[in-house]
Amino acid sequence: MSLLIIIPAFLVTIGILVTVHEFGHYWVARRLGVKVLRFSVGFGKPLWTRVSKDADRVEYVIAALPLGGYVKMLDEREFDENTQIPEKELHRAFNRQVLWKRAAIVFAGPLANFLLAIAVYALTFVLGVDTFRPVVEVRKDTPAALAGFQTGDTLTAINGEAVTSWDDLHMLLIEDYLTSPRLEISVTTPEGNNVQRVLDLGDKPMFKDETDFLNKAGLGLWMRGIGIAGVLEGSAAAQAGLQAGDKVLSVGGTAPQSVQDFIQIIQQHAEQTIALQIRRGDNDVSINVTPQSKDLDGKTVGSLGANVGAYMTDAVRAELAFTQRYGVFDALWLGMVKTKQMSVVTLKLMGRMLTGEVALKNISGPVTIAQFAGTTASIGLGAFLGFLAIVSISLGVLNLLPIPMLDGGHLMYYLVEWVKGSPVSAEVEAVGLRIGMALIGCLMVLALYNDFMRLMN
Template sequence: MSLLIIIPAFLVTIGILVTVHEFGHYWVARRLGVKVLRFSIGFGKPLWKRVSKDADRVEYVVAALPLGGYVKMLDERECEAGCEIPEHELPRAFNRQVLWKRAAIVFAGPLANFLLAIAVYALTFVLGVDTFRPVVEVRADTPASIAGFQTGDTLTAINGEPVASWDDLHMLLVEDYLKSPRLEVSVTTRDGNNAQRVLDLGDKPMFKDESDFLNKAGLSLWTRGTGISGVLAGSAAEQAGLQAGDKVLSVAGTSPQSVHEFIQIIQKHAGQTLSLQIRRGDNDVSINVTPQSKELDGKTVGSLGANVGAYMTDAARAELAFTQRYGVFEALWRGVVKTKQMSVVTLKLMGRMLTGEVALKNVSGPVTIAQFAGASASIGLGAFLGFLAIVSISLGVLNLLPVPMLDGGHLMYYLIELVKGSPVSAEVEAVGFRIGMALIGCLMVLALYNDFMRLMN
């Protein structure tokens, strides 16, 4: 992917998220009568600065390092040696505000990120989200196949919650799995019957690596097409003349309805010549192939010697693709629900990371964020807005963690103050600052290490 897409998309993403977060602090502080000295997007040397014309003379700054920002308020604790705050300004100092005002100003930053996510999700639902109906393909020897799922099943509800789209399916599966690994799933089978399946994921480590959750469960979108993505040297596929990019129309007179069905047919015909109908570009080609014999789980099966993958046929796209669109009020409500779902899931995954149930390699840093920003921007506005909402929620949740230096750390101090009746001491705040700095530093090192390993792989 071109850096000409990645870098601007990353800067736009970070710029929006930081501006919204800091504006939350700024707006509430101003409304509650606290004097704001500077509103800065980024750290370091100012690249652009403007001073307001009102009596407060607020400095608005865009600085060189874009990974963050801050709102500097009048505060006696930050008054350097020799400086004096005029007597008439003291009531507007942040440190002199009552507890609820200070808490409201601090909480306003993360709240602004959640409100941004709600607005973005609502906007995408009004504009229309291109998605697919939740019709699944099932792989053999997976939790889904053991539970009795069949290729062509349409998932209609999970633990009683209706499933309207493929996006809903993914979110509800993760959300309900984090409550209990045993899921009650309602389906409509390929022949139109209603059925109940019990998907038990209790023995499956679902978050130990970065592979897709649905794929681990044994489910994927039923695209109906099987394509050849690569051919191994000296294989039956190479000898028959198969090429990467070929699309399988039929094998032995049968049109396979999934990659799994195609593989099953090949495995059952070791040493037997099969007729393949292939679409290569705009042409249909007939090829005879004889699967080679190999041992698999103590059995002799046929092997094509090719990498096969799914692609969506025109018929499947016509049947499954649709646009999920709602009116303004319904879209707004769905934005609230989706933001709540994502927030709870994010918080639970962070908690399970501490217990080891979620691998630390799932932590991402600025490089990965930049790559996803570029990828989503290259897909289109809807994908980029969805990505923006996810990162905004993650930023909001992260800032509410009770870690000194973060907004959640300040809120923790305020809770202690509420209980004991007086603020925590400067010594405690200093120790907390060092602890918070160390924790955030370790998190950044881990995130950058994971980014580096992803690039290397």
């Protein structure tokens, strides 16, 4: 993907998230009477500065390093012995505020990120979210197949909660799995029967790597179209004349319903010639292919030597694709529901990282964020807004963790102050600051390492 898309999309994403987060601190501070000295988006050398014309002379800054920002407030602890705050302004110093005011100012930053996510989700629902009906393809020898799911099933509810779209299915499966790996799923079969099936994922490590959750469960969107993505040199596919981009219409006179059906037919015809009907561009071509024998788990099966993938046919797209669109009030409610879902899932996944159930390689840094920003921006406004909401929620949750340096660390100190009746000592804050810097530093190194490994792979 071009850097001409990635870099602007990344700067817009970070700029919006940082500005909204810091504006939360700024807005509440000013409403509660605390004097704000500087509002900075970014760190380091100022690239743009403006001073407000009111009595407070607030300095607004855009700085060179965009990965963060800060709101500097009047605070006696930040002045040396030779500098004193004028007596008439002491009551506006942050450190002189009562406990609830300080806590409200600190909490306002993460809260602003959650409110942004709600607003963005609501906007996407008002504009319309393009999605698909939850009709699944089931991969062989996976938890879904063992549970009795079949290709063509429509999933209608998970643990009693309705599923209306593919996006709902993905989110509800993860959310409910993190509560219990045993999922009760309501299904409408291709024949129109309503049945209940139990998907038990208790024995499968679902987050040990970055493989898609649904793929591990054995479920995929039933796209029905089967295509040749690549052909290995010297393989049966190459000898028969198959090419990357060919679309499989039939095998031995039968139209396979899924990639798994196609693979299974090929495996059953080792060293046997079979007729393929192929669409190549605008032309239909008949090709005879003889799958080569290979050993698979102690059995001899046929192999094409080709990369086979699914694609969505126009007919299936017309059948499954639809747009979710709601009025303003319904969209706001759904925005709150989705923000709550994402917040809970994010927090649970963070917790499971501590127990080792979720691999640390799932942590992403600025490079991965930039790539996703560019990808979603190239797809369209709806995709980019969805990405923006997810990152905003992640930023809000991360900042509420009880780690010194983060907003959650300050709130932890305020909780101690409320319990013991006096602020924590300067020595404790200094030790906490060093611990927080070490933890954040380690997290940043890990995130950058994961980014680097993703680029290498």
